[in-house]
Amino acid sequence: MKTLRLVLWIAVVIVAAALGWTTYQITTQTETAEGGPFGVPFALTGRGGAPVTEAAFRGKPTALFFGFTHCPEVCPTTLFELDGWLKQVDPDKTKLQAYFVTVDPERDTPEVLDRYVANVSDRIAGISGPADKVMEMVKGYRVYARKVPLDEAKPDGDYTMDHTASVFLLDAEGRFRGTIAYGEDPATAVKKLENLAKG
Known part of the structure; x- marks a missing residue:
């Protein structure tokens, strides 16, 4: 016993x-x-060919969007709306920063991405670089991105990208603080950015 x-x-x-x-x-x-900070360390290319790392997401709260230049609707709409919200919340450009990271680095070279973003906003900076390094960053930030052939019979032909369509909100230490969903009510989006700017 x-x-x-x-x-x-x-x-x-x-x-x-x-x-x-x-x-x-x-x-x-x-x-x-x-x-701790959201995402993973990375070393890619930013505006004007300048090196950019995860340190760029420190010092100021950040709005971070992942998309691609061949996107027919979601990406240009989001960039346009985000630019307007930033102008409304932070007209003097001192409280918030924003980045557009490509999920299609094969086509979106740093130069292509620079031109694309500049056509929409001077408030948002593009991030691109070598395809393998970009996709490591995309996965490290928990973003869904998948190449989809436009013609199933020609998998090596033209394609589009399925991807996460939300804007990620990071505080001044790079910590995740929420998202703005695609199609979210503009007043709600502005309020989220105002709260992010306040810290």
Whole structure:
């Protein structure tokens, strides 16, 4: 009987230790995810060919959008609306910054992306670079992006991109603070940017 009791106590201690360790791991991961900067380190190309890293998303709150220049509706609409919201919330350009990251680096070279974004806004900077490095960043920021052939019979032909259509909002430390959904009510979007600017 004593042996059985001892075995049961040992089992209880082992289970309690395992549960404690699991809880510790989950808590630590959650705190890191919530308390630390969003995304992953990267080294890509920004406006005018200048190097840009994740450090660009520090110092000021950031609106971050992922899209591509061949996008027929979502991307140009989002860029146009975001530019208008930024002008409304931060007319003197001192409180907020914004970036447009390509999910189609094969076609969106830094030069192509610069021209595209400049046609819509002087408030938003493009980010591109080598395809593998761009897609590492895209995945690291938990953005869905997938190439879709326009003709299933010709998979190597023209294509479009399915991608996350939300604007990510990061605080001045680069921490995730929410999103603005595609098609969201403009008044709500403006309020979210105002709250982001206030910190």
